[in-house]
Amino acid sequence: MTNGGDGNGSTGTGRPAGCVADLREAVGHFSAAIDVMAGGWDLLDDDARHELYVELETARRRLAIVDTEYLSATANGRVVKQTPVAMRKLVENAHVSRAEARRRLAAAHRLQRAEAQDRPPKHDLPAVRQRVEEGVAGADAVELIHKALDELPERGNELVHVADPHIADLLDKVQVDDLRHLGPMLRALLGLDDPYSDEDRQRRRSVRLSQPDGDNMSRISGHVTPELGAILRRLWAGFAGPGALLPKGADDDRTADQRRHDAVEAAIAAGFGSEGSDEEAGEGPDEGPPPTSPAPPAPSPAPNVRPANRLRPKRGTTSIVVTMHISELAKMTGTALTDVATTMSIGEAVRGADARDVFLSVMDFRGRNLWFGRSRRAGSLNQYLALCAEEGMSTAPGSSSPPAYCDIHHIDRWDTGGPTNVDAMTLADYVMHGRVDDDRADENRWWTTRAGPPEDRKSGRGAARGREDGARHGPENPKVRWIPPKSMDPDRAPRENHHPLGWLAPGRRIRRFFSRGAGSDGEPDGGDDGAPQA
Numbered sequence: 229m230t231n232g233g234d235g236n237g238s239t240g241t242g243r244p245a246g247c248v249a250d251l252r253e254a255v256g257h258f259s260a261a262i263d264v265m266a267g268g269w270d271l272l273d274d275d276a277r278h279e280l281y282v283e284l285e286t287a288r289r290r291l292a293i294v295d296t297e298y299l300s301a302t303a304n305g306r307v308v309k310q311t312p313v314a315m316r317k318l319v320e321n322a323h324v325s326r327a328e329a330r331r332r333l334a335a336a337h338r339l340q341r342a343e344a345q346d347r348p349p350k351h352d353l354p355a356v357r358q359r360v361e362e363g364v365a366g367a368d369a370v371e372l373i374h375k376a377l378d379e380l381p382e383r384g385n386e387l388v389h390v391a392d393p394h395i396a397d398l399l400d401k402v403q404v405d406d407l408r409h410l411g412p413m414l415r416a417l418l419g420l421d422d423p424y425s426d427e428d429r430q431r432r433r434s435v436r437l438s439q440p441d442g443d444n445m446s447r448i449s450g451h452v453t454p455e456l457g458a459i460l461r462r463l464w465a466g467f468a469g470p471g472a473l474l475p476k477g478a479d480d481d482r483t484a485d486q487r488r489h490d491a492v493e494a495a496i497a498a499g500f501g502s503e504g505s506d507e508e509a510g511e512g513p514d515e516g517p518p519p520t521s522p523a524p525p526a527p528s529p530a531p532n533v534r535p536a537n538r539l540r541p542k543r544g545t546t547s548i549v550v551t552m553h554i555s556e557l558a559k560m561t562g563t564a565l566t567d568v569a570t571t572m573s574i575g576e577a578v579r580g581a582d583a584r585d586v587f588l589s590v591m592d593f594r595g596r597n598l599w600f601g602r603s604r605r606a607g608s609l610n611q612y613l614a615l616c617a618e619e620g621m622s623t624a625p626g627s628s629s630p631p632a633y634c635d636i637h638h639i640d641r642w643d644t645g646g647p648t649n650v651d652a653m654t655l656a657d658y659v660m661h662g663r664v665d666d667d668r669a670d671e672n673r674w675w676t677t678r679a680g681p682p683e684d685r686k687s688g689r690g691a692a693r694g695r696e697d698g699a700r701h702g703p704e705n706p707k708v709r710w711i712p713p714k715s716m717d718p719d720r721a722p723r724e725n726h727h728p729l730g731w732l733a734p735g736r737r738i739r740r741f742f743s744r745g746a747g748s749d750g751e752p753d754g755g756d757d758g759a760p761q762a
Contacts, residue, residue, distance in 0.1 A: 292366050293339065308336040335367040335370035356370065417731065426575050552734065589734070619730075625724060710723050
């Protein structure tokens, strides 16, 4: 049946649709189905309960299309926008929160059908809408996509259709919260400059400390620059983990917020105005817990976390690691990626850098480091820096961990001949590193293998298929393949990490440049996507 207009609210768009009676009946069935679905979950075993709930969540995500059609009809064929009037009507009529109304309106703005809009088709997201219709993504994901697109410079609005397939390809490969980092990826993809200047950020910088309240505690608030934000995150990476700044083996019942507070207090107490030791720290990370300061007294309800000496960064770096392409450094334009998952302009990075701390990483056309390894197990500081430039973050599938929260993982087991060369190592977040079976004997644990011809890789079944099905739009041709447990994927098809921030790593940008044909992936001509410079 097609919707040709029947006098009962039909708009006559000609697209397949049920009649108004069918719609009313479907809503009634939906309401009745909720009553049925409210019971019986305790009768299922764990696997069946999980499988059924995933199916339910897929259907729930598809409701974003229903919301879009309702809001589009309410807008009488015009573009759905987050106007005060639209917000008020949805809040009052649907009895939802303003946050929920904002989410539905943002999603509808991007998911409307082309024939229901008075704007050019190049602003549409048909590929993203298709993924929502399939239940891959919901309104929460589309709201984050809308926010990222809305923050692009004016020229970016003309390139939405270019970004659409790339965004759609990400949706089943990353967590919804990872889409908060979509903005830097889109600017890199579309060849756009950061819409905010260093001067804009300097004007906004501020820190406020309130007067003590009733319990003599003060509230701190404000806006910090990208550089200070990266420094704080680097501090927390080394000294705000469970057990940090406490005696070895001591129980740690502090919350994450309390540990971050203690790390800032310890850093100021140990480093502000004091003459800490300038002794060089170790070359690379140990594979155990992060180093701690000299043991304070036994823990108490308010533990003494102030160290006697200056805090030394975990991996021996002076503060933070910033990676950029050499062409960006020469032009002093572009966006740099730090090892704590933040970004800053090239100008900010250079102004805060010590000229003696410039590290040149030489890569081949695959974006892999040309580097000589060392015959010992621990990854060196230089190798850590090289992996920051090449990979930018954990390569484990689904991970959002920046390098500061990663171990250096041997792709091939070290004690059976795996070399400690940078081309045989990768960044792996702490959780996934602990799940890897280095012996490749247990099919119910993760394996890692070096990418290459099937005969050169000890991979699980489906490895060749995974290589052929590699990311169409994301970072291509990685050097490591992550083989999932058999319980997760019976075929054990290799996986990789598609987190948006990975697009900013120089090594991945070089791989994309050489792996694509001239304009074959739809990237705009003239965009600087990491082309190698002589």
